[in-house]
Amino acid sequence: MIQARHLSKNYNGKEAVKNLNLNIRPGEIFCLLGANGAGKTTTINLFLNFIQPSSGEALINGLNVAQQPTKSKQYLAYLPENLQLYPNLTGLENLDYFSGLAGKSYDQSELTQFLKTTGLQESAHGEYVKRYSKGMRQKVGIAIALAKGAKALLLDEPTSGLDPKAANEFGAILRQLSEDGVAILMATHDLFRAKETGTDIGIMRDGVLVEQLKPQDIGHADLEKLYLTHMN
């Protein structure tokens, strides 16, 4: 569902992503770990076609995102580190708007149900988003992905800044989405969340995917050791 084939991106001679090969199937959660500047966000931006690859291909559901940007986006949802919504619209209105842009039409009760699924308390549904915390906005972001019926989900540091409870709830939602057959690529610094949530873990350094492993094959401490080894 989310595929990279020899994907590279250069910025003024510096290679931000080097020859990345990746295949995330439906139901898989691939957690991409790496330090700042490792190339995680660049990778996600390549899948979103926000930037053009220098070489190689980024594919969503088999579609080359650079060649079919609009169509490929029909299958994916995106949640950035600090999701911003329209502050003068309510959570419900934001959800209605973005799902409408994705070509979906839901009535009020269906929209409310999506928000409830993410755990956003009902009293907040009708409040202007400018009064939301980051965690609440992230929940609306997940609801947008749910409402879109996305088959691929791209997450860029989604749990950064969330309190442990909110991060735990967020992980549960991701696992549920994975069970529903969504392929997820999550760039994160959170080793604990990666091990707890992911079905696959990759470590990126200087634009290269230097390690790829299954979370069940490694303990928390060993994962941290491995990560630090690659960072040094």
Add this chain to the structure above:
Amino acid sequence: MIWKIARKEIKETLREGRFRIAGIIVVALLSIAVVISYNYYNYVQKQHAQASSNARNLWTSQDEKNPHSAAHYGTYAFKPKSPLSLIDQGVDKFTGISIFLEAHRRNEAQFMAAADQTGLARFGDLTPDFILLFIIPLLIILMGYNSFGKERENGTLQLLQSQGVSPRKVALGKWLGLYIPISLLTLGLFLSAGVMLALTPDFGLFSWTALLLMALVYLIYYGVFANLTLIVSAWTKSGGLALVLLLSLWIITCLAAPKAASNFADALYPYPTRQEFMASVTQDQQKGLDGHNPWNEEAKRLEKETLNKYGVDSLHQLPFNFDGYRMQKGEEHEAEVYFKHYQLLKAQFQQQSRFYSLSAAASPYLPARFLSMAIARTDYGLHWDFADAAERYRLKMMEALNMDFADNSAYGNWAYKADQALWEGIPDFSYTPPSLGQIALSHLSNFLLLITWLAVSFLGLFWITRRI
């Protein structure tokens, strides 16, 4: 999807205090301007009706007198005030409202409203056309300058882009979101003006078609401004920069370009001064027949030709009064001279108009301005048409008076007097302005320019937003 984006934009705009305050100010200004214009219009209409009636009474109630004396006594032709001048007063205040019709002279219109105002009038009047042409484009800028910038600055643009919506649809949605509130405001103004005009019996020939055509011109004009605003908003990195650029664009488009066009037109195709014009007219008139002077060379030639034509030896033997006949021929010569010199003025006016039309390519304000004035029948074209109609009426009136003198008296009989029947027999001046169809046809180039502005600015918008 486009509608969804537009609805969201409108909702956000309505919830923002900035638009609410600006909107209230504009609506208040518009309401005040319409009320002021309505009162002014009523006042002028009443004065016009009263002055017209007085002038006619004075004319018809003249005592018995020689018809040529009556020709010198003269009367007035009053320019009717167009109903749509309620919205656009155009150049009405500067062109005068009545022309004195008398023997031998083609007079200019007089009693300009601007001449009756104090020096403070130099700052301009609060009229609906001022709000429509200058303030509403500013409102569009205020509403739309940050349309793309805020998405970029707030970080919502990425989420928008990730939804798979095409940039063209985003651009169109944002355009509609900006345009719909403005068009509703505009249509509200035109509708209320239309209702006021329709319910006021003294407002004469009010036409909903003309009103709607004028509204259409403004809606196209605002469409162009909405496009320009969104182009700059999409092109610039920050809202602040977009606002500065758009305000500069507004100054160039609405203030600098029209004044520059006017200065260039005047410099390239200057009108003669009043003294030069009158000196040329007098010089040409002196070369021809003077109806009052029987010893004039041309008068002598006419006398000889007439005697030959009728095969008589003396002017007393002619079947009409040669004095009256000579007066009429003198009038015709003077009219020809005036016609020639006014044609020269008109040629300059047309050259200037052509130059303005070319300048309209540099600013959407110009074609919108010309069309608005033309549809309101308050432009220079209408004034020329009125002045020509008044001159045609004057010539017919002089002919009727001179020929009455010629046909009903003997040569040398200056004691002949006509009575009230002659004065009443000359119909009152009545002016029918060009039809809306004629006006639209003569301003087709301005329509095309405005539509070109809209089409090109749409292309610019789609191009600049192709990779938002």
